[in-house]
Amino acid sequence: LVGTAAALWRVGGALLNGxxxxxxxxxxxxxxxxxxxxAATNQxxxxxxxxxxxxxxxxxxxxxGGMAAGGLSDLVSTVAEEATPGGEVFDLDSQTWxxxxxxxxxxxxxxxxxxxxxxxxxxxxxxxxxxAPKSNKVQLWRLDLTSPLSKQLMWSQAGGTPAxxxxxxxxxxxxxxxxxxxxxxxxxxxxxxxPAVGGNWQxxxxxxxxxxxxxxxxxxxxxxxxxxxxxxxxxxxxxxxxQAKVSGSATLTxxxxxxxxxxxxxxxxxxxxxxxxxxxxxxxxxxxxRQGIGRWRHMCSPKNP
Numbered sequence: 001l002v003g004t005a006a007a008l009w010r011v012g013g014a015l016l017n018g019x020x021x022x023x024x025x026x027x028x029x030x031x032x033x034x035x036x037x038x039a040a041t042n043q044x045x046x047x048x049x050x051x052x053x054x055x056x057x058x059x060x061x062x063x064x065g066g067m068a069a070g071g072l073s074d075l076v077s078t079v080a081e082e083a084t085p086g087g088e089v090f091d092l093d094s095q096t097w098x099x100x101x102x103x104x105x106x107x108x109x110x111x112x113x114x115x116x117x118x119x120x121x122x123x124x125x126x127x128x129x130x131x132a133p134k135s136n137k138v139q140l141w142r143l144d145l146t147s148p149l150s151k152q153l154m155w156s157q158a159g160g161t162p163a164x165x166x167x168x169x170x171x172x173x174x175x176x177x178x179x180x181x182x183x184x185x186x187x188x189x190x191x192x193x194x195p196a197v198g199g200n201w202q203x204x205x206x207x208x209x210x211x212x213x214x215x216x217x218x219x220x221x222x223x224x225x226x227x228x229x230x231x232x233x234x235x236x237x238x239x240x241x242x243q244a245k246v247s248g249s250a251t252l253t254x255x256x257x258x259x260x261x262x263x264x265x266x267x268x269x270x271x272x273x274x275x276x277x278x279x280x281x282x283x284x285x286x287x288x289x290r291q292g293i294g295r296w297r298h299m300c301s302p303k304n305p
Contacts (some may be wrong), residue, residue: 001269001278001293002053002060007031008269009038010280010293011062011090014047014075022148023047023067027090042097044088047075047116048053054145055123063087063100066113075265076213076233078166080131080186081113107149109141112164118179120172127172127179131164132156135254138164140179140193153202155193162191162201167214173246175222180204180246182215182228188242190250205250207242216268218277218296221246227255234263234283260296261285 001010013024023045049065064083087100087108114132126143134147140155168183176196181201188210191201210230219226221244228244238261242252262282269278278297284290 001205001267001280002051003030003269005276008271008278009051009060009090010035011038011051011060012044012046012049012065012299016222027118030123030293034284038090038098042088042099044097046084049087050111050115050128051109051141052117052126052145054099054149056145056147057149058092060092061091061100061104061108062090063105063108064111064113064115076214078214080164080166083111083113084135104149107151108143109139109151109153111139114166115164116168116170116181118170118172121174121232125172126259129164129168129170129179129181136145138162142195147234149193154195154198157200160200161185161203162189163208169215169217169228171217171221173221180221180250182217184210184213184215186211188213188215188230188252190244190252192245192250193245193288204246205252205286207252210240210242213240214265216266217270218268219270220272227259228252229259229262229266229268231262231264231266231282234287234298236263238263238285262290 008030015022015024027043028035044062046065049062052061053172067084088097089100090097102110109128110128110133118127124145128141132139137156137158142154143154144150162183163185165183165185171180173180178192181191183189188207189257190205192204206302213230213232216229226244228242230240243255245251261295264282266282278295282290
């Protein structure tokens with residue numbers, strides 16, 4: 001899920017049929033509250049791909065991720081996988097898909113499956129955190145979406161910290177002007193990296209009670225009620241929630257408000273203007289695959305600190 005409240009898109013993913021997985025060939029666009037399918041020709045068949053909205057080029061960039069239809073365990077795995085080469089571009093004006101050109105692909109970072117992406121501080125700024133292909137290096141890239149699109153390697157380390165773990169969340173902190181990473185590496189950890197300072201990442205906080213799971217952040221870190229959801233493999237614990245603050249030293253406070261129980265991987269998009277979180281994927285309390293896109297508004301509003 002990428003975009004804004006005015007226009008957003010849902011691209012890629014997978015469908016479940018029992019324990020079997022097939023790649024989802026459908027992509028959708030939401031405008032004025034209604035969802036419409038995007039053109040089917042040359043649509044990407046990728047799961048856990050990197051997806052960016054390029055507002056300057058008026059396009060969606062989809063690259064990496066996986067294209068193998070594996071089993072259910074592939075969707076909940078945290079093991080790093082080699083990404084499938086290539087990518088696709090969706091032109092928002094002509095509403096057409098096309099294979100990504102070699103030149104464009106060379107200006108995007110190659111990462112292992114399920115990298116973490118963030119945008120900010122401007123709409124043309126993007127960040128990517130993940131593992132470098134065919135190596136044990138972990139990397140942080142900065143992307144400039146202004147034409148021509150370009151990339152810059154900001155940090156790279158072999159065997160260092162933070163480690164690359166699938167299911168992590170990367171965000172831009174507009175208050176302290178840095179990127180922050182929520183990741184689980186034996187424990188739930190919060191890391192910060194400042195482009196003004198450079199150097200190594202700084203650990204901001206840790207919750208030793210969380211040793212596994214996939215993460216989604218509901219809300220904005222500048223709000224007092226940003227909620228971090230930790231979802232577990234299907235058949236395991238129900239979703240656990242933490243109230244997350246990252247100003248200065250991070251705090252991760254247990255939160256037990258009125259929230260759904262989910263399992264498996266989730267996709268979400270925070271719409272700050274509307275105070276909503278849009279959610280897709282996962283399994284509900286009855287063990288059924290959650291269909292469509294849901295809204296959750298209970299916490300993510302300045303009126304509900």
